[in-house]
Amino acid sequence: MFQAKPARTQLRKTRSIPLEALHVLKDGFFAYLATAKMDCNPHLTAMFYIWDEDSRSIYMIASKRSRKLYNIRNNTKVCVTIDERDPFSPGRNCGVMIRGNAHLVEMEIAPQDIMLNFLEKYMDFLGVGYPLGTRIAIRVDPKYLSYWKGTNFYRWKNPDI
Amino acid sequence: MSELSIRDRIKKKKWVYEEIVERVPPFRWLPPTLDVVAQLLLVEAVGIIAFIYFQMPLEAVIFGSLAIVYTVVWSAGCLNIIPWVRRLRDPTNEQELRVLQAYKERLLLSRPIELAGGLLCFAGVITILFLNQDVLRDFLGSGFGNPLLFVLVGVLAWDISYRLGLSFVTTMLAANRSIRLSNAANRRRGLEYTAYTEVQTLKSLDLVNLYWGASAVLLLPIASRLPLLFYGLLAFLGAILGFSVLSLMMMETVPWLPPDVESILHHERFAYVALCSKKQTHVTPVVFVYDGKHLYFAISVASAKYRILKKNDKIAALVDLRDRRNPMNNRAVMLRGKGMILGELTPLGTLRLFIYGLWMLWVRSLFWRKYPLYMNYYEERTHELPLAWQNKPFLSRLMVRIAVEKITYWRAAKPLPLRV
Known part of the structure; x- marks a missing residue:
């Protein structure tokens, strides 16, 4: 009787991703990718990412020998969070959490325009000699998306998956 | 002498008591847990035979049994913890490594240090008994004067003295090690540290020192007949208690993680928490505090984090x-x-509240210090906030404490696993 009752967040059943969430996805700089093997022991890393509007998916690039790749090969269900932090007020924090399936895409067949956009976004970080050859692209198609800004929450479900 | 040979010697060299247990039948045939029971039964049987054969007073068998129980209680601690000390892994900080190496060498390699306390104690006990022969005569009854009985009393006196002396020596060495380790730890740089499971093992050894000291309380009734012995034992107990507490307190000042990691945990303002349920992960940003050992963040009972956890x-x-x-x-x-x-x-939650309640208040004060604006926001806008956000400790808001098992540190995207 003293405890708060779990409240269901508002679910939006629209075809397109809500605009506020899209802003966060486009403007964000770091994504936090959580993966887990079948034993459900989570692993979390900060990643560079690019949001592709056409395919409505997130692309990240990772080393082929990394733990996250190993986890994704065992379990494709992943979670990606992108957020904007406000150190002064929790009311101004906003972010997007995406749950969905990850697909590994070899660099040779990864869409060139998306990879170019990725390199352009992180040009200062990755430099000219970024070794794409030893890496692999991770594409995450959102199945569920949770968006929050301050105390406002809503969820979006991808009608196509 | 090379580093490797010292490490090997530390692994191989045993204390006198351990050598006996390892080599002398029937102990060598038994696992360590049964060694202690066998020791108790064997020595007690010898004591009872002597009691019957020499027609000793009842007091002798009671006091004798107390002395035997003391030796057995001590032995149980020794056989359990000392092998752990031999297996201690090396710190990555050179200064801490030197401190621990010196400590292990003195504790495990030096026979004179091991026996010095026991010999001094034995000499003192024998001298006091020699000067108070009347007490010994009352104690041994008609068997007084029999050389065999003197040998038995001598062996028991040595057994006790060896343990008392060694307890004293280990406590002194531990206090010295803790002070030096604490000083060395506070001069760490970068990723230098002593893995905290090793710090925990050292603290366990300090607790064993306390346990060894406390078990000497069993000897107080025996010593009560001889004031010098009694006050000597009280002084011993006081010293063990004082130095063990000092050692434990100094170990508390040893940081658990390297300075680079501690700096991030103390100063960065947001953490991302990943949980997993039904093979599906879940990530959310949280505000958090680090108390030097664990990471804490707050959740609501209405949140998905709570359900998954x-x-x-x-x-x-x-x-x-x-x-x-x-x-x-x-x-x-x-x-x-x-x-x-x-x-x-919940029943389990109430038990945890009982154990960690005061610490939770301290952690809450850490939140106030680190996030004054956030906490003020929660305080001032309580009525505007959803129930899950309302900052009511122990009611709708709960605290999560992370006990760390693995650490990975990234510098410029290069991962580096750190031992815990």
């Missing part, structure tokens, strides 16, 4: 230092371990 307590938390201008300055630390929910109104 109830099913699976495995957790990963990532705290990172972002620098968009200089990629080489990006650092992150990922802590993987188990999350414990504190503040729940």
Whole structure:
């Protein structure tokens, strides 16, 4: 009787991703990718990412020998969070959490325009000699998306998956 | 002497008591737990035979049994903890490594240090008994004067003296080690540290010193007949208690993680917490505090985090230092371990509240210090906030404590696993 009752967040059943969430996805700089093997022991890393509007998916690039790749090969269900932090007020924090399936895409067949956009976004970080050859692209198609800004929450479900 | 040979010698060389247990039948045939029971039964049987054969007073068998119980209680501690000390892994900090190496050499390799306390104690006990022969005569009854009985009393006196002396020596060495280790730990740089499981083992050894000291209370009734022995034993107990507490307090000042990791955990303002349920991970940003040992963050009972944590307590938390201008300055630390929910109104939650309640108040004050604006926001806008956000400790808001099992540190995107 003293405890708060779990409240269901508002679910939006629209075809397109809500605009506020899209802003966060486009403007964000770091994504936090959580993966887990079948034993459900989570692993979390900060990643560079690019949001592709056409395919409505997130692309990240990772080393082929990394733990996250190993986890994704065992379990494709992943979670990606992108957020904007406000150190002064929790009311101004906003972010997007995406749950969905990850697909590994070899660099040779990864869409060139998306990879170019990725390199352009992180040009200062990755430099000219970024070794794409030893890496692999991770594409995450959102199945569920949770968006929050301050105390406002809503969820979006991808009608196509 | 080379480093390797010292390490090998530390692993191989045993204390006199351990050598006896390892080589002398029937102890050599038994596992360590049964060694202690066998010791108790064997020595007690010899004592009872002597009691019957020499027609000793009843007092002798009671006091004799107390002395035997003391030796056995001590032995149980010795056989359990000393092998752990031999297996201690080396710190990555050179100064701490030197401190621990010197400590292990003195504790495990030096026979004179091992026996010095026991010999002094034995000499003192024998002298006092020699000067108070009347007490010994009352104690031994008609058997007084029999050389065999004197040998038995001598062996028991040595057994006790060896243990008392060694307890004293280990406590002194531990206090010295803790002070030096604490000083060395506070001069760490970068990723130098002593893994905290090793720090925990050393603290366990300090607790064993206390246990050894406390078990000497069993000897107080025996010593009560001889004032010098009694006050000597009280002084011994006081010294063991004082130095063990000093050692434990100094070990508390040894940071659990390297300075680079501690700096991120103390100063960065947001953490990302990943949980997993039904093979699906879940990540959310949280505000957190680090108390020097564990990471704490608050959750609501209405949150998905709470629901998932109830099913699976495995957790990963990532705290990172972002620098968009200089990629080489990006650092992150990922802590993987188990999350414990504190503040729940359940039987288990109430028990945890009883154990950790005061510490939770301290952690809450850390939140106030680190996030005054956030906490004020929660306080001032309580009525505007959803119930899950209302900042009521122990009611709708709960605390999660992460006990770390694995640490990965990234510097400029290069991962580096750190031992825990």
